[in-house]
Amino acid sequence: MEIFEECAVINDLLQANDGTEARNRLIRLLDQHAREGIPYSPLVNHLIRESGLFPYLDPETSSWQDRFIFESFKVDIGQETPVTLHREQSLVLKHLLDGDNLAISAPTSFGKSLIIDAYIAVKKPNNVLILVPTIALTDETRRRLSKKFSAEYKIVTTTEVELGEKNILIFPQERGIQYCDKIEKLDLLVVDEFYKASQNFDKERSPALLKAMMKLGQKATQKYYLAPNISDLNDNPFTKDMLFLRLDFNTVFLEKHELYKEINKDAQKKNDALLQILGKQETKSLIYAGTYSNVDSVATLLIENTEREHSELLSAFSAWLAANYHPNWKLTALVKRGVGFHTGQLHRSLSQIQVRLFEEEKGGLQTLVSTSSIIEGVNTSAENVIVWSNKNGKLKLNDFTYRNIIGRGGRMFRHFVGNIYILEEPPSPADTQLELTFPDELLADVDEEQYKKELTKEQLAKLLQYKEDMAQILGRESFDRLRGEGVLISGDTELISEIALAINSDKKVWRGLATLNASTNEYWAWILRKVIKLVPAGWDATYTKFAEFVRVMSSNWAFSIPELLDQLSEYDVTIEEFFKMERNATYKLTALLSDVNVIQMEIVPEHKIDISPFIARLSKAFLPSCVMELEEYGLPRMLAKKIHASGLVNFEDEELDLHSAIELLRAIQSEILEQVEGLDSFDRYVLDYFFDGIALQKPRAVDAPVQ
Amino acid sequence: MARAKPVVLETISFDNQSQAHAFFKEMLNRYVPGEIVSNEDSIHLAELFKRHPSYPTKIGSGINYFEVMPEKFGTQCFCAVLQDGTKEGFSYPKCVTQRDD
Incomplete structure (x- = not known):
């Protein structure tokens, strides 16, 4: 391609106001420059400026006018040196600094999060709360913001933390709700991936997100x-009252290879195509497989048809997986071939480790096979994205999700062009209008007077019925008090009524809850089955299997995961089921038991049973003090066990809270690395990642006092 | 007509097995798994347990107290907690009928 001629075409497009096509061609031209090592000419720099892609300007080769733009759009984002924003980022930041409430839609490569950093660095607010959809994103955001702002702000990601003078709080919605009463005023409420507030995108968790948006929104001066x-x-x-900005401004170009036309649904051809694509790549690839079973099929295909990588790191990872999870687990064989997998089911520390390995330039994972977890859970990207399937779980992939998946291709300053290989026919392009409506699951939480206009007639009727039923069972005074105190976790009127009815109709049975506080766990299963049955679906196991799992999980600190699986052998629990059930136990069952506990204390106070201590232990998967929370920071339980065994940290001290544990671990980092027995090379790799994530912010030149 | 078989315990007597059955069924259902049987009930239960066909092998080191334990299919039964901590579940209907089937 003749550079000058292409510049002329781009210029014409700009003159014709076709900014999108001009930008796409320009990005491809910049890619050519990068691959061939050609410096930008003043003309290319000028086109970059005209396209608004200011961060790509090369001040060494640009005219002074363009260099001026490069400098003018620089902004402090909390790191050592300021960075140049592109035109649209700058527009968004301006709106925020003007105090506007903004809802923005912009593609993956836009750099939306960077604007939060700039806002904090420039405006220095006292309290910022960022809602993110997953724990993995919580940790990723924490790591990014800690490095920039931990000297000035307390960075909070877990519940029950005493707030500092200035705070950056980062939570999934369920945790955010718990801070509603602890925060008086928020300077900025950020909701990342706020489309998940729509039932169409996340049926199970959207009510909690809406509740968090509703309650925290009332305390926020500004929203983004x-x-x-x-x-x-x-x-x-x-x-309401938010400015919606749709910004279709891409900073990378997606080169689509529509291989599905040739494959024409032929499974063998599709397998061959995948192997061929991976065979010729030296760059990283993400494979979207769509379902758990497809992830498994792709994993099998790659194990059978690809060679092992010569990587000490990956061999060590494989051995580590075998020792700490299960020797016959497919992932142990897969990682030796430079391939990992990422699904919503995995232990979060394992997902984190694999993403880290995927981001290693050398010796790490080359390929990640994933479900939609990779677009929802983490911010990773790759030069190649392979759309292996057009399914998303049981459903067909919709255009919105498809565009999010392929949006993982390419990344600003890493690869201008993302290669998208499409092996199954993609969905037809469609506009996505976001519908946010009041879900029934929130009814128990709302004041019908305040939200009269937003609720449907049916919802108002349902709400009145609920209030009447509950007042009848609990007594009006008790019911009003519970509502006022906001102690019920679920906002689902049907579930709350169901629990109250069940307890009221057979009061004796619920005395069995007392066994959960007993020193032995032999009778837990009986009462747990009764509790689980209150929510008949969604436990990913039979009642008996799940109840037994909870009982066995109570030895989580004493035994390794392979040992626990062995204890569960009668129930045929696979490692994947173990992950799923642990997640269900620590979130879903904890929430259900909490509501059961509150209601039974009202209906049968004479039983004098309070299972709060059990619920607290269950929510931590029966791991002591802050071990579970430290997993979110990148310290898996097996390493916490080794550190505990060395005597350097007593994790069984229930007074040890997360933030003091982090301070202690940071202070004794070298002793841990020298004195803890039995640390293998991969343990050390994981520890390195953990310590990197809790390192204190380095003092910045820009913050130094002026003499 | 078959003659009613009385059930005679040291502490309480029943004219027939049905009455004994009903008495101990009602007792069992007052508890939920994990609960310790009250002293008052234990007096009669200890006597009933002596009628169990496997009583000599079941009592081992001697009975410490009685509790209720879960059984299959969401049901429950009485359980003797022995001096050495081991637990022996037993069926009250078997004690009433003294039949090991």
Whole structure:
């Protein structure tokens, strides 16, 4: 391609106001420059400026006018040196600094999060709360912001933490709700991936997100909601008075290879195509497989048809997986071939480790096979994205999710062009209008007077019925008090009524809850089955299997995961089921038991049973003090066990809270690395990642006092 | 007509097995698994347990107290907690009928 001629075409497109096509061609031209090592000419720099892609300007080769733009758009984002924003980022930041409430839709490569950092660095607010959809994103955001702002702000990611003078709080919605009463005023409420507040995108968790947006929104002076690829937003109470900006401004180009036409649904051809694509790549690839079973099929295909990588790191990882999880687990064989997998089911420390290995330039994972967890859970990207399947779980992939998946291709300053290999026919392009409506699951939480206009007639009727039923069972005074105190976790009127009815109709049975506080766990299963049955679906196991799992999990600190699996051998629990059930136990069952506990204390106070201590232990998967929370910071339980065994940290001290544990671990980092027995090379790799994530912010030149 | 078989315990007597059955069924259902049987009930239960066909092998080191334990299919039964901590579940209907089937 003749550079000058291409510049002329781009210029013509800019003159014709076709900014998108001009930008796409320019990005491809910049890719050519990068691959061939050609410096930018003043003309290329000028086109970059005209396209608004200011961060790509090369001040060494640009005219002074363009260099001026490069400098003018620089902003402090909390790191050592300021960075140049692109035109649209700058526009968003300006709105925020002007105090506007913003809901924006912009593609993955836009750099939406960077604007939060700039806002904090420039405006220095006292309290910022960022809602993110997953724990993995919580940790990723914490790591990013800690490095920039931990000297000035307390960075809080877990519940029950005493707030500092200035705080950056980062939570999934369920945790955010717990801070509603602890925060008086928020300077900025950020909701990342706010499309998940729509039932169409996350049926199970959208009510909790809406509740967090509703309650925290009332305390926020300013709001900034972010999403990709939304074309419009309906009128709704959750984004009322917010300015919606749709910014289709891409900073990378996606080169689509529509191989599905040739494959034509032939499974063998599809397998061959995948192996061929991976065979010729030296760069990283993400494979979207769509379902758990497809992830498994792709894993099998790659194990059978690819060679082992010569990587000490990956061999060590494989051995580590075998020792700490299960020797016959497919992942142990897969990682030796430079391939990992990422699903919503995995232990979060394992997902984190694999993403870290995927981001290693050398010796790490070359390929990640994933479900939609990779677009929802983490911010990783790759030069190649392979769309292996057009399914998303049981459903067909929709255009919105498809665009989010392929948006993982390419990354600003790493690869200008992302290669998208499409092996199954993609969904037809469609505009996505985000509909945020009041879900029934929130009814128990709302004041019908305040939200009269937003609720449907049916919802109002349902709410009145609920209040009547509950007042009858609990007594009006008790019911009003519970509502006022906000002690019930679920906002689902049907579930709360169901629990109250069940307890009221057979009071004696619920005396069995007392066994959960007993010193032995032999009778837990009986009462747990009764509790689990209150929510008949979604436990990913039979009642008996799940109840037994909870009983066995109570030895989580004393035994390794392979040993626990051995104890569960009668129930045929696989490692994947173990992950799923641990997640269900620590979140779903904890929430259910908490509501059961509150209601039974009201209905049968004479039983004098309070299972709060059990619930607290269950929520931590029966691991002591802050071990479970430290997993979110990148310290898996097996390493906490080794550190505990060395005597350097007493994790069984229930007074040890997360933040003091982190301070202690940071202070004795070298002793841990020298004195803890039995640390293998991969343990050390994981520890390195953990310590990197808790390192204190380095003092910045820009913060130094002026003499 | 078959003659009613009385059930005679040291502490309480029943004219027939049905009455004994009903008495101990009602007792069992007052508890939930994990609960310790009250002293008052234990007096009669200890006597009933002596009628169990496997009583000599079941009592081992001697009975410390009685509790209720879960059984299959969401049901429950009485359980003797022995002096050495081991637990022996037993069926009250078997004690009433004294039949090991």
